[in-house]
Structures are given as structure tokens and as C-alpha cells.
Amino acid sequence: MADTKVRGAVDIDPNREPIVVVDDLHIVYRVFGAGGKGNAASAFSRIVRRQHRPTMTEVHAIKGLSFIAYRGEAIGIIGTNGSGKSTLLKAIAGLLPPHSGAVYTDGQPSLLGVNAALMKDLTGERNIVLGCLAMGMTPSETKAKYQEIVKFAGLKEGFIQYPMRTYSSGMGARLRFAIAAAKTHDVLLIDEALATGDAKFKNKSKRRIEELRKEAGAVFLVAHQLDVVKETCDRVIWVDEGRMHMDGDPEEVIAAYTEATGK
DSSP, rough: OOSOOOSSOOBBOTTEEEEEEEEEEEEEEEETTTTTOOOOHHHHHHHHHHHHHEEEEEEEEEEEEEEETTOOOOOEEEETTTTTTTHHHHHHHHSSSSSEEEEESSEEEEEEEEOOOOTTTTTTHHHHHHHHHTOOOOHHHHHHHHHHHHHHHHHOOTTGGGGGGOOOOHHHHHHHHHHTTTTTEEEEEESTTTTTHHHHHHHHHHHHHHHHHHHHHOHHHOOOOHHHHHHHOOOOEEEEEEEEEEEEOOOHHHHHHHHOOOO
């Protein structure tokens, strides 16, 4: 990258390798029909009577965010509900187009959310196979990783042959993470996917995240449990109402956030 500063006035460290650049990013949602009351039938009736489009409300979710993530970093994203954390991860993953500004990534981002798509009517076994293939792994790579994934997820004996709809939320979360962590990612984005794991699984996840950082690119973690962020990440970004509030050492940022929010 030739320039030493991005548009959002963030300096680039010439001695480190940028892997994600978020440059003066703005994300705007357009919500149609906002503010209406009643059920769908009554809403449709109002639309027909007016004979024009329903009202539209713009939600400015991300407001001029700029930062650079470097190869090997684990970055925690914290903030209150509705502050824009998940929206930011979706933008980095390429799932939300910028209203203005830009996101640049070196490699393919992979988003792992608490609602990551696993097929509830298929068994855990079939979901492992489909998940690995969807991440670009070959059938032979999938077969080689299968037992490792099952062991990492820590499912009770026999459950891997049961449909996913029979799994508890914790079991589903563990399997999602185990599948995602079976592959080395350029940029791994984790959105609350560790929220339902127990202490033992969180420790395993932390070790695996550290391995992923060493093996490839960067890891972004959104989690409400500040202790998980502090233990897992070497940098924390505090987002408030879609804006950058603080970016720096986990201890300092989390202490400031806790003092400000009482959490």
C-alpha cells in the first residue's frame, strides 16, 4: 500500500502488514414501513389505500469508522447493544455494502455468528461435511478433519448422529465454532458465537484463536463477556453509536468502557 495514511486519517505502520483497512466507513440501513402499527393485513390495507410506497426510515448504523488491522492481531469489538458491532463485522465480511467509505481486506473474510447457518434437520455429521465443503475444503481434507471437529465440539456420545434440532444452544454453538476453526482463515470474524459455551470450551476456543492468529491472518471477536475479550484479544475497539470511541490496549479500553457503562 503506497499511502501511509488512509482517508479517515489513520496512520499505517510501515513495519507491519495490514490485513484489513476500514476507511471512513458509513453503513446506512433503509427500513421500509417503520412506525406502522397492526398486523400485516392491516398494513397492506393502508398501503393499498394510500397507493404509494410505505414510509422509509434511514438508520445510520456506522458513522465514519476508520482503523487498520494487522496480520496476527486478535481484535475485540465492544459496545452496548445497537452500537454497530455486528454491522461492522458484516461490512468487513462483504455482506453489507458501504454507503460511503470502503473496506479493504487481504484475503477472504469468514463470518462466524451465533446463528451461523447449520441445517437443523440434518445430523451433526452431515453439517460438518457440508460446513467444511462450504469453506472450500476438499472431501479428503474434510475427512481428515472430521474426528478433530467432533472431539473439539465435545458432543455427548452418539449426538453427532442426531439432527441439529435436538441440540441445545450450547451444543450448536460448540459445533459451529469447531467447524469454523478447522480451517485456517485469512480473516476470521466471530460474532457472539462463544456466548453459550462453558468455561472449558471457552478455554479451548481461546487456544484455537491464538493458533489461528499464528497460522494466518487476523481474528475479530464480538462478545458481551468482557473477560473473554480481555483474555483472548491483544487489542480492543470500543464502538459507540456507530462511531469509534476508543482503540487500544484491552486493559485500558475495557476499564474505560466499564467505568462509563457500569458493566
